[in-house]
Amino acid sequence: MISTIKDTLKEWISITDTFLTEYSLWIVLILLALVIFSLLAISWSIQYAREMKWRWKQSLMLAQKLHPEKGLEQNLSDLLEQIDTMVEAPTYVFYLYDDSKKVYLLKAVRHRSQGFGKVEPSYSGLVEYKKEQFLPPLSLVADSTIGKLEVMKVGEVQLLNIPIGDKEGLIRVGPMVRGNYSRQVERNISDFTEMMNQSLHQFIAMENIRNKANIIVSTGQALQRINSIALDSRVTIDFVLKLAVKVLNADGAFFCIRQDDVYQLTAASGTDPDLLQGFLQGEPAKKLFDLATEQEDIRLIRQNDDSFYQIPPYVAALGAEAFAIVDVSERRENPRSRMLMLWHKTEPTEDEWKDSYESLSILADNMREVLGYQMNLKKFSGSYVSILKTLAQIQDNLVPHTVGYSELMSRYSIVIAKEMGLEEDVIRDIALAAYLSNIGVIGISTDLVNKEGKFSDEEFELMKLHSEVGASIVQSTLGNERVSSYIMYHHERIDGNGYPKGLSGNNIPVGARIIAVVQTFLAIVNGRKYRDPVPFDKALQSLQSAAGAQLDEEIIGIFLTWFKKKQADPQISGRSLGVCWEMCCTPSSICENCPAYQRTDKNCWEIEGNNCQAHGKKCQTCYVRTETMTRKEAAFN
Incomplete structure (x- = not known):
C-alpha cells in the first residue's frame, strides 16, 4: 500500500517536472502580466482617487467662494482666479453670451500678480506693454471655433479658449506659452467648467432678476419723484x-x-x-x-x-x-x-x-x-381711486380663490384701525392702502400673476418688487404719500427680516403693520390653488405664532379680541358670523346664480347646490363654516 502511494507521487512529480520544463516561459509571462495588470490597477485607483479629491476640493471651493449676494462680476472674477491655479498666463477674461445681440460680452478681466496662483483685477493703464500682450475685445461674435476647448491663435497671440455650457459663457486665457498646457490641465479645466456651469446658470438668472428689479425700482422711484412734484403741493x-x-x-x-x-x-x-x-x-x-x-x-x-x-x-x-x-x-x-x-x-x-x-x-x-x-x-383724485380699485378687482377675479380679496383686505384693516382708535383720515388711508396693497403685481409680469403653483427663487425675488411698484403707482396717480408708504412697507417684519428696506418694530408705519396682519390671516384661511385653507381655529393659532417676529403682537391681539367679541354675540348662536357673500366679499355677479344668496334662514353650506366653487371655496374648508364649527365645538365642550 505504501509502495503504491510512493509510486503515484513519483509519477506526479515526473509529470510536473515535464510540464514546468515545457511551459515555464508561458507561466512566467502569465505571472508577469498579472503583476503588470495589478500595478496598472493600483496606479489607476490612485489616479482616480486623486481626481476625486481634486474634484471635491474644487466643489468645496465653489461652495465657499461663490455667493449670489457678491454680484455676478465678482463671482466671475473668483472663477478666473481658480482657473489661474490650473494654467499659468498673464491675462484671464470671462465673457457671457447675450442672446439678444448674439455676441459674447466681456464681464470680468484679471491679470496675474507676481506670485503663481494669484490674479488681481485689471486696472486700465497699469499693465506694462508687451509685444504679444493680450488685449481682450469688449465683445466676440459667436462662431463654431468658440465652442471648442483648445489653444487657438488670435492674431499673433496664442489663447486658451474655454467654453462654458451651451453658449452660456466663455473664458479666454493668454498669451499661452509652450509647456504650460497639457492633457492633464485640459482634463482639469474640463471637469472644473462642468462643475461651474450649474452655478453660473444660477448666477446669471439671479443677475437678470437683479437687473430687472433695479430697472423697475429705479424707474418707479423716478416716476414717484416726478409725480410727487407734479401732484403734491x-x-x-x-x-x-x-x-x-x-x-x-x-x-x-x-x-x-x-x-x-x-x-x-x-x-x-x-x-x-x-x-x-x-x-x-x-x-x-x-x-x-x-x-x-x-x-x-x-x-x-x-x-x-x-x-x-x-x-x-x-x-x-x-x-x-x-x-x-x-x-x-x-x-x-x-x-x-x-x-x-x-x-x-x-x-x-x-x-x-x-x-x-x-x-x-x-x-x-x-x-x-x-x-x-x-x-x-x-x-379728480376720486376718479383715479376708482380706476385703481377696478384694476385691483379685475386682478382678484382672474383666479377663483382670490375673488373679493381686495375688499376683504380693506374691511378687516378698517376694523383693526377703528379698534385701535386711530384718527379718521388715517383710517381712510389704511383702508385704501389695504385695498391696493397688491396693485403693484400688475406692473411686474402678467405671467407671474397667472402662474399656478409656487414661485421659483428667481420669480419670488421679482414678485417681492410689487410693494415698491405699487407704492410708485399710488404716489404717481394719487400723490398720497401716506397711502404709498403703507403699501411700500406692508411686507416688512417686526424682527427686521422683511422687505424692501428691512425696517423693524415701530419703524414700520402702523398702516403697513395692520395690512401685514390682515394679509397673513387671509392667506391662511383662504388657501391657494396648490394649498387647502387652514381651519379657522388653526388659522388664529398660526397668526398668534407669528406675533413678535413676523407680525405686530399688539395688532394681532386687537384683531383676535374683535373676533372674540363677534363670536360672543348670542344672536349668532349656531349660525355663521355673517352671511357668506358678505364675509367673503363675493361679487353679486357670482352670487346671483347661487341658491344660498339672500337666504338668511339657513347657513350657506346647508343649502344644496350652492355656488361656492365659483369663488374658490369648498364648504368643508371655507372659513365661514370652519369658524362656526369651531364655535359650536367650544360651546359643546
Whole structure:
C-alpha cells in the first residue's frame, strides 16, 4: 500500500517536472502580466482617487467662494482666479453670451500678480506693454471655433479658449506659452467648467432678476419723484424753494400759506422752522407782507428801506442785508395768501437784483400755474381711486380663490384701525392702502400673476418688487404719500427680516403693520390653488405664532379680541358670523346664480347646490363654516 502511494507521487512529480520544463516561459509571462495588470490597477485607483479629491476640493471651493449676494462680476472674477491655479498666463477674461445681440460680452478681466496662483483685477493703464500682450475685445461674435476647448491663435497671440455650457459663457486665457498646457490641465479645466456651469446658470438668472428689479425700482422711484412734484403741493413747494435758493444765490427762504387769516409755514431752507413759525403767526408778518406787496407782486427790502425795520429782530438776526418778498397767490381772488420770502446775507447789486427780479417774476407765474393745476387735480383724485380699485378687482377675479380679496383686505384693516382708535383720515388711508396693497403685481409680469403653483427663487425675488411698484403707482396717480408708504412697507417684519428696506418694530408705519396682519390671516384661511385653507381655529393659532417676529403682537391681539367679541354675540348662536357673500366679499355677479344668496334662514353650506366653487371655496374648508364649527365645538365642550 505504501509502495503504491510512493509510486503515484513519483509519477506526479515526473509529470510536473515535464510540464514546468515545457511551459515555464508561458507561466512566467502569465505571472508577469498579472503583476503588470495589478500595478496598472493600483496606479489607476490612485489616479482616480486623486481626481476625486481634486474634484471635491474644487466643489468645496465653489461652495465657499461663490455667493449670489457678491454680484455676478465678482463671482466671475473668483472663477478666473481658480482657473489661474490650473494654467499659468498673464491675462484671464470671462465673457457671457447675450442672446439678444448674439455676441459674447466681456464681464470680468484679471491679470496675474507676481506670485503663481494669484490674479488681481485689471486696472486700465497699469499693465506694462508687451509685444504679444493680450488685449481682450469688449465683445466676440459667436462662431463654431468658440465652442471648442483648445489653444487657438488670435492674431499673433496664442489663447486658451474655454467654453462654458451651451453658449452660456466663455473664458479666454493668454498669451499661452509652450509647456504650460497639457492633457492633464485640459482634463482639469474640463471637469472644473462642468462643475461651474450649474452655478453660473444660477448666477446669471439671479443677475437678470437683479437687473430687472433695479430697472423697475429705479424707474418707479423716478416716476414717484416726478409725480410727487407734479401732484403734491408740499413736494412742489419744497422743490421750488430749494431750487430758488440755489439759482438766485440766496442764503435761505421760506414759503407760507394763509389759513383763517394766520400764516402757516409750508417749507423752509437755511433756518430753523420753529423760529419762522413764531414770526408768521403774529401780526408783524401780515403787516410786512401787506406793505411789501401792496402795489406789486415782488419787493426787495434793503437795509436802508423803512420796511427793513419792520422785520422782527429774531428774523433780522439771520444776518441778512436784504429780503425778497414774493406774492405767489392769485391776487384778484385771494391776495397775499401764498407768500415766498428769500434773504441774502450780502445785499445784491443793482444788476444782480435786476436778474433776480426777472427770475422771481417767472418763478411766481409758474408756481401759480402749477399750484392751480394741483388744486384741479385734487378734484379728480376720486376718479383715479376708482380706476385703481377696478384694476385691483379685475386682478382678484382672474383666479377663483382670490375673488373679493381686495375688499376683504380693506374691511378687516378698517376694523383693526377703528379698534385701535386711530384718527379718521388715517383710517381712510389704511383702508385704501389695504385695498391696493397688491396693485403693484400688475406692473411686474402678467405671467407671474397667472402662474399656478409656487414661485421659483428667481420669480419670488421679482414678485417681492410689487410693494415698491405699487407704492410708485399710488404716489404717481394719487400723490398720497401716506397711502404709498403703507403699501411700500406692508411686507416688512417686526424682527427686521422683511422687505424692501428691512425696517423693524415701530419703524414700520402702523398702516403697513395692520395690512401685514390682515394679509397673513387671509392667506391662511383662504388657501391657494396648490394649498387647502387652514381651519379657522388653526388659522388664529398660526397668526398668534407669528406675533413678535413676523407680525405686530399688539395688532394681532386687537384683531383676535374683535373676533372674540363677534363670536360672543348670542344672536349668532349656531349660525355663521355673517352671511357668506358678505364675509367673503363675493361679487353679486357670482352670487346671483347661487341658491344660498339672500337666504338668511339657513347657513350657506346647508343649502344644496350652492355656488361656492365659483369663488374658490369648498364648504368643508371655507372659513365661514370652519369658524362656526369651531364655535359650536367650544360651546359643546
